[in-house]
Amino acid sequence: MKDFWQSCIQRLEQDLPPQQISAWIRPLVPVAYDEASAVLRVAAPNRFKLDWVRKNFSHQIESLATEWFDKPVQVSFELATSANGAARTPAAAPAGMGAGGVTPPAAPAAGSVPVPAAPTSQGRAVHSPSLSPAVAASNAAADIAYDRSSLNTDLTFDNFVTGKANQLARAAAIQVAQNPGVSYNPLFLYGGVGLGKTHLIHAIGNALLKDNASARVRYVHADQYVSDVVKAYQRKAFDDFKRYYHSLDLLLIDDIQFFAGKNRTQEEFFYAFEAMVAKRKQIIITSDTYPKELANIDSRLISRFDSGLTVAIEPPELEMRVAILLRKAETENVTMPEEVAFFIAKHLRSNVRELEGALRKVLAYARFHGREVLTVEVCKEALKDLLSVSNGQITVENIQKTVADFYKIKVADMYSKRRPANIAMPRQVAMYLAKELTQKSLPEIGDLFGGRDHTTVLHAVRKISDARSKNSELNHALHVLEQTLKG
Numbered sequence: 001m002k003d004f005w006q007s008c009i010q011r012l013e014q015d016l017p018p019q020q021i022s023a024w025i026r027p028l029v030p031v032a033y034d035e036a037s038a039v040l041r042v043a044a045p046n047r048f049k050l051d052w053v054r055k056n057f058s059h060q061i062e063s064l065a066t067e068w069f070d071k072p073v074q075v076s077f078e079l080a081t082s083a084n085g086a087a088r089t090p091a092a093a094p095a096g097m098g099a100g101g102v103t104p105p106a107a108p109a110a111g112s113v114p115v116p117a118a119p120t121s122q123g124r125a126v127h128s129p130s131l132s133p134a135v136a137a138s139n140a141a142a143d144i145a146y147d148r149s150s151l152n153t154d155l156t157f158d159n160f161v162t163g164k165a166n167q168l169a170r171a172a173a174i175q176v177a178q179n180p181g182v183s184y185n186p187l188f189l190y191g192g193v194g195l196g197k198t199h200l201i202h203a204i205g206n207a208l209l210k211d212n213a214s215a216r217v218r219y220v221h222a223d224q225y226v227s228d229v230v231k232a233y234q235r236k237a238f239d240d241f242k243r244y245y246h247s248l249d250l251l252l253i254d255d256i257q258f259f260a261g262k263n264r265t266q267e268e269f270f271y272a273f274e275a276m277v278a279k280r281k282q283i284i285i286t287s288d289t290y291p292k293e294l295a296n297i298d299s300r301l302i303s304r305f306d307s308g309l310t311v312a313i314e315p316p317e318l319e320m321r322v323a324i325l326l327r328k329a330e331t332e333n334v335t336m337p338e339e340v341a342f343f344i345a346k347h348l349r350s351n352v353r354e355l356e357g358a359l360r361k362v363l364a365y366a367r368f369h370g371r372e373v374l375t376v377e378v379c380k381e382a383l384k385d386l387l388s389v390s391n392g393q394i395t396v397e398n399i400q401k402t403v404a405d406f407y408k409i410k411v412a413d414m415y416s417k418r419r420p421a422n423i424a425m426p427r428q429v430a431m432y433l434a435k436e437l438t439q440k441s442l443p444e445i446g447d448l449f450g451g452r453d454h455t456t457v458l459h460a461v462r463k464i465s466d467a468r469s470k471n472s473e474l475n476h477a478l479h480v481l482e483q484t485l486k487g
């Protein structure tokens, strides 16, 4: 196997630039070759490299192995650990987060693969034995920075499709990535589910680390932060907790609405917030609603959230949905005719996650049934269930967006707890239409309107239905909305 590996590197050196060889190939360690199953195990020093080589080099290594061993060989990549004998030296291994017991950040999800637009090896992540100790040390530090940040390297600005719905948010995100702590602090991004908030904040983190590999960046979901607070509490280790969070250069905190009612968490976050902003360190927050609408969050925090820049991400319009589908298909190396993308985008309107799910379904269906060309027919078959469930294309999210546009209120008001009449009435209209035009049950509708009780939905449905028969203006508005939604 050693001989094979040497020859493999030599062959790759003929095809790849030296920089790629030292950044991606030399850090790999061949772990074992199993003759019987023809599986070659290769270890990568960290998750980032693992994802990258799996995506970009597995094919080349596999064909070289197949040639060498004279039979089809499968290459299986894994993380270097002491168990497989490929772990990094202790000096280079990511340290824990201290005695405080703060949970070390999880690595990006297994199986996630960076798209080619992810950071290149330039300036970091090089482990060639020929490097000077200083450079090797700084590259090891860069790897550790990535490992600790919990960033998903798949999520970058380059693969974030822009349209009217998110252009402001993207512009603000780029601005903050280029001038952290200076331009907008905090940056508060809000919007409904699956619209790209998480993607955007990872993109900021990735961009910052690409520019400055030694920056202390951390992505954390609000739930994880809560659980870090609980652990610090149990272990009486708030000093470590504070030291860690207060020392960051960039804190990306996702879905802050999960702080609701968690007073100790809010208090700790308040201190972290104050400490970071005072030191001009950047904080970026996402939420399903805008600051003033956050329920059960301390008003001190709400006013802090509001003190920077607050930007909404709206559901994508048709053209943007098409662009997203085309881009995602391209990433999968699949040619998608525009009419196919339009067909899917017209039928699935609510969010990007739903579009991605539909695309995955269509691709899996086409592969399984040996359909080499994607057609509208293939999509209709593949998405049969999804299309019938969405009851002639109408989803609760479409209804919320359409009604919010009609009454000129924010989509976030559909799930906010606010109750002034100019918001409560459109929200009731939306609930009524959701009941009329979708198959959703009352509890399901309640959930989609910010976790409201089914009796609230029932009350709205009855009230609007009754008012409609007496109030011709409302009746007309409902007709217009129904036509828009069915159109």
Ligand SMILES: Nc1ncnc2c1ncn2[C@@H]1O[C@H](COP(=O)(O)OP(=O)(O)OP(=O)(O)O)[C@@H](O)[C@H]1O
Pocket: 155, 159, 160, 161, 162, 166, 191, 192, 193, 194, 195, 196, 197, 198, 199, 200, 255, 324, 352, 353, 356
């Ligand atoms: N503009 C976009 N371009 C490309 N991909 C996008 C875009 N917006 C969202 N996505 C993709 O859609 C999926 C869902 O996005 P994301 O997880 O960022 O949503 P979210 O707003 O954080 O949702 P939630 O509130 O449910 O956490 C991700 O795979 C993301 O990469």
